[in-house]
Amino acid sequence: MYRRVILKLSGEALKGNGTYGIHPLTVKGIATEIKEIYELGVEIGIVIGAGNLWRGKMGEELGMDRAQADYMGMLGTVMNGLALQDAFEQINIPTRVMTVLPVSAVAEPYIRRRALRHFEKGRVLVFSGGTGSPFFSTDTAAALRAAELNSDIILMAKNGVEGVYDKDPKKYQDAKMFNEITHSELLKRNLQVMDQTAASICRENKLNILVFNMNKPGNIKRAVMQEMIGTLVKWEE
Secondary structure, eight states, X not given: OOSEEEEEEOGGGGSTTSSSXXXXXXXXXXHHHHHHHHTTTOEEEEEEOOTTTOOHHXXXXXXXXXXXXXXXXXXXXXXXXXXXXXXXXXXTOOEEEEESSOOTTTSEEOOHHHHHHHHHTTOEEEEESTTSSTXXXXXXXXXXXXXHTTOSEEEXXXXXXXXXXXXXXXXXXXXXXXXXXXXXXXXXXXOTTSOHHHHHHHHHTTOOEEEEETTSTTHHHHXXXXXXXXXXXXXXX
């Protein structure tokens, strides 16, 4: 069983069956799944996206400045983080939202040593605000948090996607899923499971990534228990 994990959740996972927004029952269901691994004693850090509320590229297509649009997305991750925190606390899991953006009224500033202390005290951490800089995705934020907090693995929970495929399974019926793949192969093939910056950080810091479908009940626990699900993106010696 992994000791400390960074769980990367897409914002789209919070919208349920809707097109946009936050679906409370869906958020509560995710919190309940995570409670199963919390009760095993696993230290959990969650990096949340904001695709259910806003996407920087969407703003760019509308003629917005890219940096401005990305900052809006970062604020969206804070909203999602607060929604997750509320769901956790309703089921008695102590939680802290930490952000690299200064939003002191609702969330703590991200400080590495403080985050480690929260882990020692048995608190779930929700990291919002992305990297705090435009032009970087929340995938990169997950890689950074995992590296500096000495996490065992990044659990990349996908919305309806089973793992890493050689091509887009939604477009090609003959797409084949990998059980394992190295970071170098992932970068060489330019497989769009995460952005290139995040994949490079993981390779340089020897961080494994497990890509799996979070929509199947119990999959988060299976991932933590190292059962054979999804695709393991591993560092190669």
